[in-house]
Amino acid sequence: MKSNVPAHHRILLKLSGEALMGEDAFGINRATIVRIVEExxxxxxxxxxxxxxxxxxxxxxxxxxxxxxxxxxTADYMGMLATVMNALALGDTMEKAGLTARVMSAIGIEQxxxxxxxxxxLQYLEEGKVVIFAAGTGNPFFTTDTAAALRxxxxxxxxxxxxxxxxxxxxxxxxxDPAAKLFSKxxxxxxIAENLGxxxxxxxxxxxxxxxxxxxxxxxxxxxxxRVVMGEDEGTLVxx
Numbered sequence: 331m332k333s334n335v336p337a338h339h340r341i342l343l344k345l346s347g348e349a350l351m352g353e354d355a356f357g358i359n360r361a362t363i364v365r366i367v368e369e370x371x372x373x374x375x376x377x378x379x380x381x382x383x384x385x386x387x388x389x390x391x392x393x394x395x396x397x398x399x400x401x402x403x404t405a406d407y408m409g410m411l412a413t414v415m416n417a418l419a420l421g422d423t424m425e426k427a428g429l430t431a432r433v434m435s436a437i438g439i440e441q442x443x444x445x446x447x448x449x450x451x452l453q454y455l456e457e458g459k460v461v462i463f464a465a466g467t468g469n470p471f472f473t474t475d476t477a478a479a480l481r482x483x484x485x486x487x488x489x490x491x492x493x494x495x496x497x498x499x500x501x502x503x504x505x506x507d508p509a510a511k512l513f514s515k516x517x518x519x520x521x522i523a524e525n526l527g528x529x530x531x532x533x534x535x536x537x538x539x540x541x542x543x544x545x546x547x548x549x550x551x552x553x554x555x556x557r558v559v560m561g562e563d564e565g566t567l568v569x570x
Contacts, residue, residue, distance in 0.1 A: 337561025340379040340455060342482035343370070343491045344475065347388035347416055349549050356388055358419050367423045369555040370460065374429060378559050379455040381485055382462045383478040384420060386412025406470035410437060413474060417464035418443065430459045436468030436477070448484055455485065475533035483540045490542055491558060492529065493549035498566035499526055515567040528568060537568075544568040 349366065352359030374380055389412035417433045424431040432454045434446040443464060444450075454461050466477040475492075482490040499521070502510040518538040521528055528534065528546060537544055547554050547565030557564040 336373070336376045336378050336559050338378060338488045338559055340485065340487050341373075341381070341489050341491055341559065342478055342485065342487040343380060343382045343493060343555075344478035345382060345384050345420075345493050345549065346474075347385040347390070347412065349388075349493055349495075350416060350419070351388045358388065358416070363419060363423050364427075366549060367420070367427050367429070369549070369553075370424070371427050371429055372553075372556050373559045374458070374460060376556075376559065379458070380460050381451070381455060381481060381487065382417075382420065382460065383466075383474055383481055384413050384416045384462060384464065385474040386410070386416055388412075389415055403470035406466075406472075407437075410465040410468070413466060414439065414443065414464040417462045421462050424460055430457075431462055432459050433462045433464055436463070436465040451485060461485075473530045473533065475529040476536065479529070479533040479536040479540075479542065482542055483536065487542065489558075490537060490544045491555070492544055492546045493555075494546060495548060495550060496546075497548040497551060497554075497564075499528055499546050499568070501526075513566045514563065515569060518568055518570055521568055538570050541570040543570070 350358045350363050352362035370380055386409045390409045414435055421431040421433045433443040434451055435443045436446050438445055446463060451461050463481050466472060466474050467480055478490055499513045499516060500510040504510040545558050545565050545567050547558050554564050
């Protein structure tokens with residue numbers, strides 16, 4: 331008999347910017363962002379506290395050609411600003427869906443969004459608001475995967491959910507190798523040893539050191555987010 335009680339009380343959801351594109355080449359696909367927000371709304375109604383870290387690849391991809399030869403730090407700051415645009419779109423869509431969302435930026439742009447302040451973020455979560463962390467860590471040379479690991483540890487999340495286009499971690503690329511095996515769970519050490527490329531090395535090391543488990547799942551499977559939150563067999567659990 332399935333329990334109606336969520337297995338996790340507070341989660342950090344890592345969404346790539348590309349997840350917002352749908353079938354488009356870049357930008358934000360309206361139907362896709364609405365569907366993702368509906369999935370998030372479903373778990374908040376269960377009483378789960380949700381924080382989100384959003385990437386910026388869907389927007390930065392459109393200007394990536396112009397960044398060739400650009401200073402790496404400058405390009406990274408451009409990427410951070412792209413995540414702010416995505417966070418604003420996500421927050422607006424959540425508000426229209428009846429959720430209360432707060433966007434907090436790691437870089438100071440107070441006229442647009444409020445700055446990230448940890449106690450304030452924790453207060454919002456306790457109040458049932460969805461907190462969207464924008465601008466990565468606020469530093470160049472760090473990915474939004476690392477931001478997800480960092481914010482997840484800071485807010486005391488029980489689980490980092492890495493939303494992807496595939497339904498978990500495979501032993502090889504399932505598109506290239508039909509014999510690729512889907513792991514239901516795998517240790518951080520094994521994933522590193524087999525070079526499975528789940529997250530970047532900095533993010534992975536931080537999660538491992540903080541004993542913060544990561545669940546890799548497909549955001550494109552209807553109801554997958556809820557099944558993960560309820561502790562059902564969905565995706566791949568990476569554990570310390």
